[in-house]
Amino acid sequence: MKKLNIDLIIIGGGPAGMAAATQANDNGLEKVLIIERDCELGGILQQCIHDGFGLISFKERLTGGQYAQRYINQVEAKGIQVKLNTMVLEITSDKKVYAVNEEDGLLEISAKAIILAMGCRERTRAQVFINGARPAGVFTAGAVQRYINMEGFLPGKKAVILGSGDIGLIMARRMTLEGIKVEGVYEIMKTEGGLTRNIEQCLNDYGIVLNLSTTITKIHGNKRVEGVTVSQVDASMKPIEGTDRYIECDMVVLSVGLIPENELSKNVGIELDSLTKGPIVDENMMTSIPGVFAAGNVVAVFDLVDYVSQTGVIAAKGAMKYINGTLDLTNTYISVNSGENVSVLIPQKIRKSNLDNKQDFFLRVREENEKMKLETEWSDKLVQAGKFSMVKPPEMIHITLGEKELAQFTDEDICFHMRKES
Amino acid sequence: MLNHFYSLINENNELKKYEINAERTDQNVIHLSGEVDVWQHVIDIGHIAGSIKGIKGVVNHITAQNIKPQKKDNASLISGAKQIGIIDTMDVVIVGAGVIGTGIARELAKYDLKIALIEKNSDISEGTTKANNGMIHSGYDSKTGTLKAEMNVKGNAMYSKWAEELNFPFNRTGSFVAGFSEEDDEYLEMYYERGKANGVPGIEIISAQKAREFEPNLHHTITKLLWTPSAGYVEPYEVTEALAENAVDNGVSIMLSTEVLNIITKENNVQSVVTNKGIIQTSWVINAAGLYADEIAEMVGDCFYTIHPRRGTLVLFDKSNKGIIERFIGTPPKNFTKGGGPMQTPEGNPIWGPSAIEVPDKENVDVDQQDLDFIINKSAHLVEGISRQSVITFFSGLRACTYTEDFIIEASEKVKGFIHVSGIQSPGLASAPAIAQRVENIFIELNPSTGKKENFNPIREKPIHFRECTFKEKDELIKKDPKYAHVICRCETITEAEIIRAIRGKIPARTLDAVKRRTRAGMGRCQGGFCGPRVVEIISRELGIDPTEVTLKGNTSNVLISHSRK
Numbered sequence: 004m005k006k007l008n009i010d011l012i013i014i015g016g017g018p019a020g021m022a023a024a025t026q027a028n029d030n031g032l033e034k035v036l037i038i039e040r041d042c043e044l045g046g047i048l049q050q051c052i053h054d055g056f057g058l059i060s061f062k063e064r065l066t067g068g069q070y071a072q073r074y075i076n077q078v079e080a081k082g083i084q085v086k087l088n089t090m091v092l093e094i095t096s097d098k099k100v101y102a103v104n105e106e107d108g109l110l111e112i113s114a115k116a117i118i119l120a121m122g123c124r125e126r127t128r129a130q131v132f133i134n135g136a137r138p139a140g141v142f143t144a145g146a147v148q149r150y151i152n153m154e155g156f157l158p159g160k161k162a163v164i165l166g167s168g169d170i171g172l173i174m175a176r177r178m179t180l181e182g183i184k185v186e187g188v189y190e191i192m193k194t195e196g197g198l199t200r201n202i203e204q205c206l207n208d209y210g211i212v213l214n215l216s217t218t219i220t221k222i223h224g225n226k227r228v229e230g231v232t233v234s235q236v237d238a239s240m241k242p243i244e245g246t247d248r249y250i251e252c253d254m255v256v257l258s259v260g261l262i263p264e265n266e267l268s269k270n271v272g273i274e275l276d277s278l279t280k281g282p283i284v285d286e287n288m289m290t291s292i293p294g295v296f297a298a299g300n301v302v303a304v305f306d307l308v309d310y311v312s313q314t315g316v317i318a319a320k321g322a323m324k325y326i327n328g329t330l331d332l333t334n335t336y337i338s339v340n341s342g343e344n345v346s347v348l349i350p351q352k353i354r355k356s357n358l359d360n361k362q363d364f365f366l367r368v369r370e371e372n373e374k375m376k377l378e379t380e381w382s383d384k385l386v387q388a389g390k391f392s393m394v395k396p397p398e399m400i401h402i403t404l405g406e407k408e409l410a411q412f413t414d415e416d417i418c419f420h421m422r423k424e425s
Numbered sequence: 426m427l428n429h430f431y432s433l434i435n436e437n438n439e440l441k442k443y444e445i446n447a448e449r450t451d452q453n454v455i456h457l458s459g460e461v462d463v464w465q466h467v468i469d470i471g472h473i474a475g476s477i478k479g480i481k482g483v484v485n486h487i488t489a490q491n492i493k494p495q496k497k498d499n500a501s502l503i504s505g506a507k508q509i510g511i512i513d514t515m516d517v518v519i520v521g522a523g524v525i526g527t528g529i530a531r532e533l534a535k536y537d538l539k540i541a542l543i544e545k546n547s548d549i550s551e552g553t554t555k556a557n558n559g560m561i562h563s564g565y566d567s568k569t570g571t572l573k574a575e576m577n578v579k580g581n582a583m584y585s586k587w588a589e590e591l592n593f594p595f596n597r598t599g600s601f602v603a604g605f606s607e608e609d610d611e612y613l614e615m616y617y618e619r620g621k622a623n624g625v626p627g628i629e630i631i632s633a634q635k636a637r638e639f640e641p642n643l644h645h646t647i648t649k650l651l652w653t654p655s656a657g658y659v660e661p662y663e664v665t666e667a668l669a670e671n672a673v674d675n676g677v678s679i680m681l682s683t684e685v686l687n688i689i690t691k692e693n694n695v696q697s698v699v700t701n702k703g704i705i706q707t708s709w710v711i712n713a714a715g716l717y718a719d720e721i722a723e724m725v726g727d728c729f730y731t732i733h734p735r736r737g738t739l740v741l742f743d744k745s746n747k748g749i750i751e752r753f754i755g756t757p758p759k760n761f762t763k764g765g766g767p768m769q770t771p772e773g774n775p776i777w778g779p780s781a782i783e784v785p786d787k788e789n790v791d792v793d794q795q796d797l798d799f800i801i802n803k804s805a806h807l808v809e810g811i812s813r814q815s816v817i818t819f820f821s822g823l824r825a826c827t828y829t830e831d832f833i834i835e836a837s838e839k840v841k842g843f844i845h846v847s848g849i850q851s852p853g854l855a856s857a858p859a860i861a862q863r864v865e866n867i868f869i870e871l872n873p874s875t876g877k878k879e880n881f882n883p884i885r886e887k888p889i890h891f892r893e894c895t896f897k898e899k900d901e902l903i904k905k906d907p908k909y910a911h912v913i914c915r916c917e918t919i920t921e922a923e924i925i926r927a928i929r930g931k932i933p934a935r936t937l938d939a940v941k942r943r944t945r946a947g948m949g950r951c952q953g954g955f956c957g958p959r960v961v962e963i964i965s966r967e968l969g970i971d972p973t974e975v976t977l978k979g980n981t982s983n984v985l986i987s988h989s990r991k
Contacts (some may be wrong), residue, residue: 019548088910102872103910105903108899109900109906127817130814132794132797132816134791135792137820138980139977139978142954145954156988157986181989226982227982256782266569269745
């Protein structure tokens with residue numbers, strides 16, 4: 004078994020991992036290693052050939068591959084060590100990483116700090132309980148994207164898409180351009196799951212119908228998909244009798260959500276958030292194990308790659324402080340709670356002593372609404388943190404609190420509310 | 426006998442309106458015909474006929490409105506086979522490569538016999554076997570005196586030897602029947618007495634308190650339990666794979682994608698088997714065709730039973746729940762009318778079910794909401810701590826039931842050279858070793874001069890599973906074959922080396938599902954979302970076929986339709 008000593012190991016070479024690595028390098032850390040299971044850096048961005056990436060970071064509309072390449076170039080220019088085709092099997096709480104690849108065999112890498120950047124995976128048909136037969140032709144949207152964009156195959160001729168998440172919307176357009184007939188997008192919720200711009204550009208521009216409050220109740224066909232039954236659903240998302248209709252298709256594409264990929268985190272005993280399904284993190288994106296940080300979609304599913312990269316930067320800065328011994332690990336955490344109309348909220352806790360002159364927060368609302376204000380509440384104080392003309396659950400909100408606001412924090416827990424502007 | 430049947434029908438308010446024609450043959454087989462409103466009535470009438478004492482079997486041709494009888498015309502296929510002509514000559518042809526057929530093949534491989542095991546699907550285990558929950562029942566459940574009860578208890582005991590020789594995982598950790606109230610006590614007592622009579626070792630009734638000492642997450646409402654320590658758990662497709670590999674090692678030919686179209690007899694002697702691959706000459710046919718056993722028996726003119734499919738759905742959970750409940754927990758029938766319950770696979774996934782519903786179609790393995798609701802509600806009353814959110818998949822299988830609801834394992838009374846192994850429903854997997862032995866005995870009794878092979882090797886080596894190796898072993902494996910470092914299925918940690926081994930194996934895995942059953946690639950929480958495209962690529966490369974030719978489970982189940990760019 005080959006043994007290595009590294010300052011900072013980053014698990015996952017996607018946008019979060021690369022942003023973390025370049026940041027750590029910029030801060031002067033020399034022994035940084037990215038471990039990537041695929042044959043190239045970039046993660047899922049490499050199969051995203053559509054544009055719209057990097058609007059915030061680069062003020063440009065890049066494709067996934069272009070966005071990734073900007074970071075790959077930096078990783079290469081800075082001479083950051085990368086191990087490709089390398090699979091991490093286990094991490095330990097004393098920050099040893101066990102990984103395998105063809106050249107090294109089994110590796111035991113001891114690190115001063117670890118950043119988890121494994122990304123997320125797609126939910127499957129069983130997780131949304133779609134009944135019926137189990138033929139070939141049922142794919143997650145990401146798998147269809149890989150087949151079409153990376154491998155040059157068409158997995159069907161006539162598709163029904165379940166779920167209006169962003170990948171499903173992107174694939175509705177992509178499949179149409181490749182000559183696959185998209186018979187419609189069916190969404191069990193009463194509102195769409197993806198970004199508004201994707202509804203416009205991927206469905207409306209191509210005349211693809213989005214059917215809300217409708218779901219697939221049965222898949223037909225024993226060998227290959229022959230069709231689906233769809234039904235409208237009531238307020239409790241139960242199919243309404245008599246609304247079912249049969250749609251002929253040879254392919255079912257699922258875009259029913261993403262789940263942070265946290266098997267390594269779970270096995271080492273990192274505390275997870277039941278809502279985000281990712282590690283509970285603090286102001287520096289540090290998990291419940293000191294010295295183990297997390298960034299990007301492994302923490303929570305962010306809609307924009309720019310946010311993913313930003314969390315990578317935060318985690319890298321935190322890891323630097325941890326390695327240098329300048330991170331306060333003893334003070335009690337203040338808990339950061341979701342209040343009115345707030346669901347996901349990152350970070351979930353902060354140590355006041357570790358706050359810099361600014362602190363980023365990422366959150367999602369529960370319900371769509373217009374003319375809203377975000378309020379931060381603690382003790383008996385209520386401070387406005389932002390105004391929004393429109394908020395929607397699929398669109399994550401990023402706010403930064405500055406020195407002035409942070410200085411007012413006491414040792415009391417903080418709560419975020421999204422309230423109607425009065 | 427028939428009068429008794431008609432009087433039973435007339436006593437039944439739902440069934441008495443029908444005009445049913447029943448005939449009895451000189452073999453004491455009842456043949457039924459007529460038309461009824463719904464499929465369940467076809468089943469109910471068949472069961473009434475099957476319950477009459479002294480009958481040998483029930484052939485049920487009653488149809489239900491709106492359900493088309495499934496008859497397919499083999500004529501053109503048969504003429505195709507005749508054109509191909511004779512492709513081989515065998516001593517024994519076994520029809521059906523489920524756990525029963527492969528078990529028989531491996532048992533008979535001890536003898537100097539040329540054996541072909543033929544299977545219409547593209548892989549072994551593709552029928553009833555693959556959708557079994559893997560429970561090796563202890564044997565308290567079957568009526569005393571039935572062949573089922575005898576085979577179950579014997580087969581259960583024989584599993585230790587099978588597991589040892591064939592190196593498949595087998596946990597003999599016991600099973601429960603849960604009682605919730607004093608009312609349930611009489612059922613537990615009944616099971617206990619029946620278990621005793623059937624010869625179930627170690628059977629006893631214990632308090633919930635005692636059971637919780639070793640099964641702590643039993644539902645808090647359970648008060649008393651029937652405990653049978655001999656029950657065990659396997660992965661049914663792993664047992665079948667191990668049997669098949671060992672059979673091949675001992676000279677058995679396995680022919681996949683080979684469908685029996687007809688069986689030729691001459692003067693009531695089996696002559697040959699006509700398949701889509703050509704004609705195989707043989708003087709012995711063993712019918713282990715599961716759901717299609719009645720159709721195979723019909724081909725030799727000795728069909729005295731109709732197989733009616735009884736569908737069972739299973740729900741599989743993430744193995745992050747491993748250890749929450751290790752043993753099967755059944756219930757007395759009054760609590761829930763259908764069978765099944767929660768248990769855990771040897772790999773550590775909780776598996777709940779199966780349900781039981783009669784379906785007319787032998788290929789209908791749909792999962793319906795009612796089955797899912799039933800299974801989840803029932804098991805949630807038996808075990809605590811497993812969330813519905815951790816379901817990773819669900820699937821159905823079909824039990825091959827006769828109307829007498831017992832196993833049929835006997836040489837044909839009409840045709841020399843034909844052995845029926847039919848109606849092998851639950852507990853067929855548990856009974857499999859005993860069934861194989863019984864068939865062996867029948868065959869040898871009829872062919873007493875059969876000689877034993879000198880070099881029969883009962884051992885099947887344990888396959889290497891990267892995920893189970895220590896770090897040191899992993900390092901050594903990668904040094905020997907770097908493809909062990911290439912993890913293809915990340916949920917189950919399955920490497921490219923293991924997938925290649927399955928594709929090049931003794932029973933080559935040629936489909937995604939076959940690779941999944943051999944290696945577990947795609948069996949985890951993402952259900953092949955990540956590894957699917959990669960496994961397609963490896964199958965295509967290893968078999969030298971285009972990726973668009975790779976299928977999920979054989980003919981016409983292609984994963985990809987075409988190339989997007991030429």
